[in-house]
Amino acid sequence: MAQSASSIRTITDYRILPEKGGGIAVDGILDGKPWRTTSIVSYRKGEVMTRSGSHYRLSNMRPGMWVIQLNLQRPEQYAKLTSVGLV
Numbered sequence: 001m002a003q004s005a006s007s008i009r010t011i012t013d014y015r016i017l018p019e020k021g022g023g024i025a026v027d028g029i030l031d032g033k034p035w036r037t038t039s040i041v042s043y044r045k046g047e048v049m050t051r052s053g054s055h056y057r058l059s060n061m062r063p064g065m066w067v068i069q070l071n072l073q074r075p076e077q078y079a080k081l082t083s084v085g086l087v
Contacts, residue, residue, distance in 0.1 A: 008047070010057045011035060015066040016081060018073040024081075026056065045084045058086060 014028030023039035026048055038051040048056050067087055071078040081087040 008055045008057050010059055011037075012059045013062045014058050014060070015062045015064065016040075016070055016087065017066060018070060022074075023051075024070070024074055024077055025050075026058065028058070028062065030056075043081065043084060043086060046086070048086070061087070 009030060011026055011028040011030050014026050016024050017027050019025050019039060025039055026037045028035060037048070037054065037056065040048045041051050042049045046058055048058065050056070070081075070087065078087060
């Protein structure tokens with residue numbers, strides 16, 4: 001994830017959702033509008049990189065049942081996301 005800080009956009013009120021085919025994506029608010037990313041290809045504490053090459057900072061995780069859904073449907077990814085503090 002070597003992009004300049006100016007190209008990193010922030011998604012707020014986010015949740016991480018399973019996708020068909022085994023991937024996961026971020027759903028939240030970007031620039032005041034609903035937004036859903038393409039599949040996540042890499043992540044670290046507070047940030048994700050998507051298949052399209054976009055780099056996002058995540059802020060204010062949305063509470064809800066999505067966390068349980070993610071754990072049930074993608075347990076390995078859930079464990080990794082938890083270890084870096086995204087869930």
